[in-house]
Amino acid sequence: MESSQKKPHVTVLASPGIGHVTPLLELAKRLVVDHGFHVTFLSITTDAPPAQLQLLSNPSLPSDLHVVSLPRVDVSQQPIGISVRIFLVVQETLKSLPFVLKNLQPPIKSLVVDPLCIEALEIAADLSIPTYVFMTSSASLLAFTMYFPTINAEVNGDYSKIAEEVIVPGCKPLLLDDLVPGVLLPEVLPMCNRFPSVKGILVNTWEELEPVTLLSLRENLFFLGLPAPPDKPVTSTLESSKFLTWLDEQPIGSVVYVSFGSGGTLSREQMSELAWGLELSQKRFVWVARPPNDSSASGSFFKAGFLDRTRGRGLVTDSWAPQVAVLSHRSVAGFVTHCGWNSVLESVLHGVAMIAWPLYAEQRMNARFLVDVGVAVWPEAEEDDGKKVVGRCEVERVVRTILEEEGEG
Structure with a gap:
């Protein structure tokens, strides 16, 4: 050797x-x-x-x-x-x-x-x-990254002058708020300016997933594509076995997996509505349910009796799940996801339909892309006192839509 x-x-x-x-x-x-x-x-x-x-x-x-x-x-x-x-x-x-x-x-x-x-x-x-x-992230975000210095020059650094819809070559019109929070634009500009000076760029995507954007990028820079979604979980066998044993007992295409990534959290009110919706749907689920992000939240954040009433058809953890192993399991047909790019690739790789629930960064852009290509639905949020919350009935609707169209029939 x-x-x-x-x-x-x-x-x-x-x-x-x-x-x-x-x-x-x-x-x-x-x-x-x-x-x-x-x-x-x-x-x-x-x-x-x-x-x-x-x-x-x-x-x-x-x-x-x-x-x-x-x-x-x-x-x-x-x-x-x-x-x-x-x-x-x-x-x-x-x-x-x-x-x-x-x-x-x-x-x-x-x-x-x-x-x-x-x-x-x-x-x-x-x-x-x-x-x-x-x-x-996606080739679309790479295209924005490459093009942002041009946008910055056009508005002379006054980001309030940037149109609500940003036109980037090779991409559908993008909403600036879906890409980068305004407060971070001065931070990302130096990063964007450095991209043309690198030896090459590798992007974690597929030709079939973003063909138009990849073609546009190839016309403008030396471009190397290397799709590299994880092909198997690097996880603790002991932890994985709990989830996989439970999934093995469920019918094919009957489970929705709920996870918002390693850093994604919801408000206490939103978690309650999500729990209600999952229960009302009467569908099976695996939920990575981290504590709510409300600073005042304490005690149990599930409605009374939720875990007891869903025992047997729901598996809840407050820390971690072997995501690739879950998404590749035959019983899983839907994924409630924050639309981080790793999660998107893993879901597409295993043919799992998504319920788009973006939380931060470029996840809203990813969510719009997934809806446009027909692999995700995006639940509608209701606004009350300035807060947007996806209600329990909407959660029930999208979960039923995904599982009844993609899984159980």
Whole structure:
């Protein structure tokens, strides 16, 4: 077997968050297993959820894939929001990157980063290391990223002048609010400006999923496409068995899976309405139900008797589920999802229809795309006192729609 010293050495750098770590780690594994590379995976140290720590410490990782944690930084004293905080954590962590890259052995042939870590481009250039960006979102968001500097120049940095609908070559008209919160536009502009300077771009999508946008991108830049959705779960066998054993007992196409990603949470009121809707639907479900995001919420956030009345046809966990294993199971026909791109790819890969429930970032753009291509329905929210809530009857309707059309019949 070829020694690690003779194999090309690639370093992969992921920004914080399991939505970034998961696809980049999968890419790293494929570079090792399918292409014979030696890979160092650089992890930005944060208070990561257990599922992310489990991914990075899994003993089944290939022997030529090594995980290295970058030194922790403290930005807790900065009075900023969580989204801006991620940019700051990355910025501060990258100060240690020159030392790490210079001392990794064997010498590095290339660096692969996700978009939030693209600032590493200059560091790698100083060390004569070519840098590639692995786009963890859709080709449509990549198109916006490439085009945003042009939009910025047209309005001279005054984002209030940007039309509600943004026209990006190769894409359907996009709503700016669906793409990036206005407060983050100044933060993402430097990132967007760096994209043309990278050696290449890899995007996590399929030709059949976004053909028009991919064609448009190829006409404008050197473009490499590498679809890499996880093909099997990297999970604890003990934890997986609980879910899979329960799913094995359910009829084919009878279950809806409910999960809003590693960081997605709902208000207490919305969780109550979702619980009511699931119960009223009389359908089977698996629900990853994390505590509500209301600061005043305490005690049980389910309506009285919900767990007892749905016992047998509902499986509820408050922390984690082996998502790929669940979505690939024959009993699962629907997925209530926040529309994070990893979840979208996993659902499409396994032919599971979606109920689009976007929460933040570019998820609304993803949701509109899924509805347009006919693989998702988007429940309508009602507005009361300035708050938008999807009511129980609407939840019941969309769950029945998905399962009765896609599953049980």
